[in-house]
Amino acid sequence: MKKLTLVSIVLLFANQIFAQLPDPGFEVDAKTAIVITDPQNDFLSPEGATWGVVGESVMSNNTVENLDQLFKIAKEENITVFVSPHYYFKHDHNWQIEGSLEALMHKINMFNRTGVLTTVGFENSGADWLKQYKKYIGETNVIVTSPHKVYGPESNDLALQLRKHGFDNVILAGMSANLCTESHMRDLVESGFKVAVVKDATAAAILPGLNGYEAALVNFQMIASHVFTTEEIVTEIKNFKKQ
Template structure:
């Protein structure tokens, strides 16, 4: 019994050491690299947004708003493609017959609501609209806005198609929110054959009693993506292109 116990302790120690020294494959930014930003919208990033009460602390701690803007700005300077994957809900989405936990919450607080897919009535400066800081960049020719994703990942929109059609095979991922749409985009893009890195301070997440979405996401970013950047690191690399 003592030998078995010792063996178990040794195995646990070896496994812990392996995880403490996880490999970092790295990520080289080149001409086939694009930035993907999820949900750069008022409901997440504005103090007037419906989710600010739970995400605001994380957004401020990470300087998320300014860091996302830095990505837009350097991409414009270097004519680098940026793909924005937005989150919109229309009237018919509110008739879904079943929903996950946060789908129920988002629908109940009317997060990302728009009147319908073909109308922009009451859209300007609504919760579903872009944060004002970003509009000057999103309107530029180097930015492609995809169709909306509906839950968290890009399986329901045309992001992968748009990336492929532009000859992109490497993605720098940022946006909101870390453990939901950003992480889901990371997972699906990797499964779809893209090389993916994440900018850890150009995202944020909800913090609730006993639940920290940002910390949960950091673990998975490190374990799953090719590399985890800071905004400063990404900007410096893109400057060299």
């Protein structure tokens, strides 16, 4: 029999522990809100700027329909939804410091708007909401925050709006999984919110050797309080409202 070294014993013990990560769980209550990142054409429409790299993941996860289910159950059960959008204006294209995907987004004119104080050219643009979500986003239970500028909500008022409205718990979904969605999860967790992620109500780019969705799933599991499917969280919301 092969003799176990101290290092191999430690590694074996560590593998046993991490093979059974604790699941803190997540219960829907009166202080729970839904947060949806970037439900916009450039991510979710076949005509969108990123469809060539995110389309496979969006279709595989049934992301468009699953997000629709979240908007729908929120409307039916009067759950507050916060939409955190991504917009770029003319002055944003003068940035001198950019990461890889920031540079790409500016290059392909992703989420472009003509101006901060105008909606000229916004309707049906890449920055606009996916058409089927408009009937929900215009409702009184939906709050649209100021835009985030890179990936996380550090640059917008999402956390402020959640706190001012008395919410402690967040059901998180939207686009894209390993960028804005994951960044929102990380910042909200570090801001003291309890966060659950809906893993099939998001998607991400798939490139040669780079699968953004698979990368995000690892971090959702390691960081969030719980990871739901859309079917599971819809059931949780319905059960809470029956109480």
